[in-house]
Amino acid sequence: MPVGASPDLLKKLDELVYVRRRLKSGTILYHTGSHFHALFAVKSGFVKTENLHDDGRVQISGFYMAGEIFGFDGIATDEHMCTSVALEDSEICIIPLDRIEHIGHELEQLQHHFYKLMSREIVRDHTIMMLLGSMHGEERLAAFMLNLSQRFQLRGYSPYNLVLRMKREEIGSYLGMKVETVSRIFSKFQEQGLLEVHQKNIRILNIEGLRKLIGQHPSK
Amino acid sequence: MPVGASPDLLKKLDELVYVRRRLKSGTILYHTGSHFHALFAVKSGFVKTENLHDDGRVQISGFYMAGEIFGFDGIATDEHMCTSVALEDSEICIIPLDRIEHIGHELEQLQHHFYKLMSREIVRDHTIMMLLGSMHGEERLAAFMLNLSQRFQLRGYSPYNLVLRMKREEIGSYLGMKVETVSRIFSKFQEQGLLEVHQKNIRILNIEGLRKLIGQHPSK
């Protein structure tokens, strides 16, 4: 699920960075319809991207943490097709696409790296589609926690003590369920000794238990 | 939702095509884990891509018709992350990625075209996520029919008389619901005079009605 970048690539990215920018929590970086001019790399903090439907429904399509890149949605039509919002005070790097394409022209490997990044985003999306299309609530939340845990570890944080940056409602939107359901499942996981939940602080007590949960009800 | 290519691009693609290949209905073109070596353009016919979970669950992640390109899932790790299957006798073109990258090196516009194609796939996936995460069965099927209609039109077929190439079960897998539910909703749409359903032949009688259906139950 994570869309990350190797340290190697990150070094090269430094040459691409146009500006760094600080975002207050809640800041909208771009929204649906705004002109695409660059990709964004999360330097620190947490960002969500969400798709808004006319009738007011919202679907969160991604959460991005330090080291991850987002904004690929804007390349197709030169207009962003979703909205990105900082979930906490964050710092992001702005990477104009034409610069990638230009430097990629000289540095064939960089071009390939960017194809890989986009492909990874596609694979990640397919994972979410699998989750939304064929898993039960408990499996979805378990998969989500495991994914976060893995990404935290990748970024040098503990894979067991997570601090969620999003609220329950946002988790629900991402996983295709209502706040109440998210809350109930958290409680259930706690009763089962899988997690310890204190607000946004989650401690994973039984990671194997979470793993085994997925694929338990191969019904749906 | 569609991932297509402009006629302009298609012309350039001709230079990239390595081989054409005929596929019998049911042929697997690549499967999860197989080595990635090329992208594929549908010349004629119909192809699906599906993600398989260990426990046997299947999630169809895309349907591709003439003029559309698939296989981007393999770029991330040089291994395909899903399985592609021909839904009817089809003809496809094989486009090695290194050739794209090479020619793209000379022809900057081509490189940009490919970024656009991948971005379009990402945007399409987000649409499906929205559908799976926040729509009811009826809305999903309505959105699916409208999307197919639009793609048929784009390829020069009637947008009203559709011949489905996939079975109900596959529609269900794509839309995150069971065969029976797909069938029930088709029947309901027919009763309401929105569609005329004869097996895989669907006639759209009231396209506006279908559109209005989406966003009707902004609940979920």
Add this chain to the structure above:
DNA sequence: CGGCATCTTGAGTTGGGTCAATGGTCGTGG
């Protein structure tokens, strides 16, 4: 300390799943 947002929990409802039976359609072989 008060006010507001977020989170949790309970009770009742329902959309869509499960299971089971029936009905069509098509391809094959007698």
Add this chain to the structure above:
DNA sequence: CCACGACCATTGACCCAACTCAAGATGCCG
């Protein structure tokens, strides 16, 4: 040309996971 069998689609009856509505609980910030 018709009969058989395999596969696919439809329909009905029943059930359950997740939704809705409503009430509290908890935590955060001025």
